[in-house]
Amino acid sequence: MATATRTTPTAARHRLAALLRPAADTSPLVDGARPMTILEVARRFWPDLRPLRWWLALEVLLLAGAPTIAVLEVMLFQRLVDDVLVPATLGPLLWIAGLYIGLNLLSAIVSGADDYLSTWISQRFLVKLRTQVFSHVLAHPSHVHDRARLGDTMSRLTSDTSAVESFMVGHLANGAGALLRLVAYGIALFYLQWQLALLALVVAPPLWWVSRHFSRLVKVVSRERRRRAGSLSAVTEEQLSNAALVQTYNREDRAIADYQRQNRAIADAELVGARIRALFLPLADLAELAGTLAVIAGGTWALATDRLTLGGLMAFLALLVQCYSPLRSLGNLLPSLHSATAGVERLVELLDEPLPTDAPGARDLTDVRGSLELAGVRVRYPGATRDALWSTSLRIEQGEMVALVGPSGAGKSTIARLLTKHLVPCDGVVRIDGHDLRDLTARSVREAVTLVPQDIALLDATIAENIEFGRPGSSRGDVVMAARRADADLFVRSLPAGYATRVGQRGRTLSGGQRQRIAVARALLRDAPVLFLDEPTTGLDEATSRRLLAALGRHRAGRTIVLATHDPVALEYVDRVVDLGGAPPPPAAPVVADQRPIGVG
Numbered sequence: 001m002a003t004a005t006r007t008t009p010t011a012a013r014h015r016l017a018a019l020l021r022p023a024a025d026t027s028p029l030v031d032g033a034r035p036m037t038i039l040e041v042a043r044r045f046w047p048d049l050r051p052l053r054w055w056l057a058l059e060v061l062l063l064a065g066a067p068t069i070a071v072l073e074v075m076l077f078q079r080l081v082d083d084v085l086v087p088a089t090l091g092p093l094l095w096i097a098g099l100y101i102g103l104n105l106l107s108a109i110v111s112g113a114d115d116y117l118s119t120w121i122s123q124r125f126l127v128k129l130r131t132q133v134f135s136h137v138l139a140h141p142s143h144v145h146d147r148a149r150l151g152d153t154m155s156r157l158t159s160d161t162s163a164v165e166s167f168m169v170g171h172l173a174n175g176a177g178a179l180l181r182l183v184a185y186g187i188a189l190f191y192l193q194w195q196l197a198l199l200a201l202v203v204a205p206p207l208w209w210v211s212r213h214f215s216r217l218v219k220v221v222s223r224e225r226r227r228r229a230g231s232l233s234a235v236t237e238e239q240l241s242n243a244a245l246v247q248t249y250n251r252e253d254r255a256i257a258d259y260q261r262q263n264r265a266i267a268d269a270e271l272v273g274a275r276i277r278a279l280f281l282p283l284a285d286l287a288e289l290a291g292t293l294a295v296i297a298g299g300t301w302a303l304a305t306d307r308l309t310l311g312g313l314m315a316f317l318a319l320l321v322q323c324y325s326p327l328r329s330l331g332n333l334l335p336s337l338h339s340a341t342a343g344v345e346r347l348v349e350l351l352d353e354p355l356p357t358d359a360p361g362a363r364d365l366t367d368v369r370g371s372l373e374l375a376g377v378r379v380r381y382p383g384a385t386r387d388a389l390w391s392t393s394l395r396i397e398q399g400e401m402v403a404l405v406g407p408s409g410a411g412k413s414t415i416a417r418l419l420t421k422h423l424v425p426c427d428g429v430v431r432i433d434g435h436d437l438r439d440l441t442a443r444s445v446r447e448a449v450t451l452v453p454q455d456i457a458l459l460d461a462t463i464a465e466n467i468e469f470g471r472p473g474s475s476r477g478d479v480v481m482a483a484r485r486a487d488a489d490l491f492v493r494s495l496p497a498g499y500a501t502r503v504g505q506r507g508r509t510l511s512g513g514q515r516q517r518i519a520v521a522r523a524l525l526r527d528a529p530v531l532f533l534d535e536p537t538t539g540l541d542e543a544t545s546r547r548l549l550a551a552l553g554r555h556r557a558g559r560t561i562v563l564a565t566h567d568p569v570a571l572e573y574v575d576r577v578v579d580l581g582g583a584p585p586p587p588a589a590p591v592v593a594d595q596r597p598i599g600v601g
């Protein structure tokens with residue numbers, strides 16, 4: 001005998017709950033941010049909005065103007081029915097029409113001013129917030145940038161900043177406007193017929209209940225949607241910036257599949273949102289309909305017992321219908337705030353990434369001579385399980401030209417980061433001219449030490465502008481001189497547009513060796529007392545390497561030059577070789593509890 005499968009109420013509830021939650025993302029690219037309450041968000045961003053508070057007050061006044069005009073219009077409508085239509089006389093129509101036109105004009109002025117002012121407030125807030133977030137991200141230490149997914153960061157900077165704006169300005173202003181409208185209509189309703197007005201209030205509790213449940217579900221789905229949007233941006237940026245790699249290895253299918261998977265995850269979250277709306281919005285409609293029917297029944301009684309005129313009843317119903325829109329707006333306020341909170345949380349996570357700050361009392365490094373020292377230095381990157389440097393000590397005298405050698409991963413680039421104060425050691429001291437870098441401002445240290453990193457970065461600008469970046473305001477003669485010293489002048493002159501050639505994003509229209517020489521020219525123009533070049537001869541043929549190294553030798557007078565290099569040719573041009581050795585690091589020690597976050601200060 002076949003057993004009939006029965007759906008128990010609990011199983012049905014579980015199935016419904018599953019339909020209203022996004023399916024788990026099995027391979028999340030971007031983690032969810034720390035959840036925040038609405039109050040926390042408001043407290044966090046109020047200081048940014050505070051300077052605009054008087055404009056906000058004016059906005060609230062304008063918001064209050066609109067419902068007042070609407071109530072006056074409905075009252076006028078009552079007069080139209082009772083004084084013109086019911087007695088069928090044209091007499092009072094003239095003044096009623098005149099007032100209607102006047103109110104209409106006033107309403108147009110108020111709503112135009114309200115629209116302009118609210119846009120102005122939003123945009124001012126947004127410009128300030130985006131600039132603040134952008135400068136914060138720009139100040140992140142380089143190793144934080146290494147870990148971050150650029151696409152996700154960009155999604156936070158654009159759409160998530162808009163979420164803060166809609167939370168602090170859009171939704172709260174809408175909420176205030178809805179509340180004011182509700183109060184104005186409510187007073188008018190009670191004025192027209194208080195018993196009917198009380199009857200109309202029966203819809204408030206069910207609407208509130210619907211809104212609360214709705215907002216909880218909306219919050220979950222909004223957080224997922226935002227996180228997944230971040231993942232999509234991250235995958236897009238990653239695949240497009242590595243398009244050549246993808247093509248070379250014939251991995252287009254996999255890249256497209258990854259991209260599609262992220263899009264499907266977003267579509268899944270969107271569909272859950274649509275299911276939630278499909279379930280709850282009809283419930284809100286039902287509550288409104290119940291309210292209107294109750295008022296029509298009560299209104300018939302009021303008409304029959306002469307408690308209300310026909311015009312009064314029609315005005316009452318017109319006002320009641322107007323009431324439902326702000327009531328809905330208020331009902332939607334919580335879900336909208338929760339939805340925006342999901343974006344705010346991601347932005348706050350970005351803003352809460354600790355920024356490197358100079359220690360209190362840090363002073364500027366002046367009169368730099370250029371001696372460098374590492375004493376017993378240990379570095380471990382955040383999240384790493386082993387030290388990048390341990391017990392490292394070395395000394396480079398002022399005016400020396402030194403090659404820093406060691407196998408790949410020995411820590412040469414890490415030393416460059418230490419010397420430019422992008423990192424501070426977990427143990428030990430880094431010194432310039434005998435001063436502990438911790439006591440110096442990062443800005444003055446970077447003025448003294450110019451780094452040409454291994455991963456050459458050029459701006460999407462002309463060659464001249466890229467070199468001039470080293471010392472803004474330099475003359476064309478100085479730019480050309482620096483290019484000549486870096487052995488770049490000849491190849492630049494051979495280009496059709498010469499120094500005015502645009503190099504494309506990250507200098508991609510130049511060869512690796514050409515990029516290298518432009519970067520060295522930029523560093524030479526800066527003319528800092530200490531020059532750290534990380535693998536400066538990578539991508540250069542031997543003859544060009546020798547010309548560059550000889551040029552550096554000529555440029556060294558009074559300067560300390562460090563070459564982190566694997567190139568044996570470079571060793572011929574230096575005074576001394578500092579070998580970082582290749583000893584394996586000590587066994588991975590447990591992460592020390594009091595390890596300070598790596599950053600400046």
Ligand SMILES: Nc1ncnc2c1ncn2[C@@H]1O[C@H](COP(=O)(O)OP(=O)(O)OP(=O)(O)O)[C@@H](O)[C@H]1O
Binds near residue numbers: 382408
């Ligand atoms: N941002 C980072 N986060 C975590 N670990 C890092 C980071 N940067 C470097 N490391 C680790 O630190 C160690 C030293 O790296 P570093 O780049 O300083 O070596 P290197 O001597 O310059 O190597 P190469 O000669 O290959 O350029 C390596 O084990 C590397 O994996």
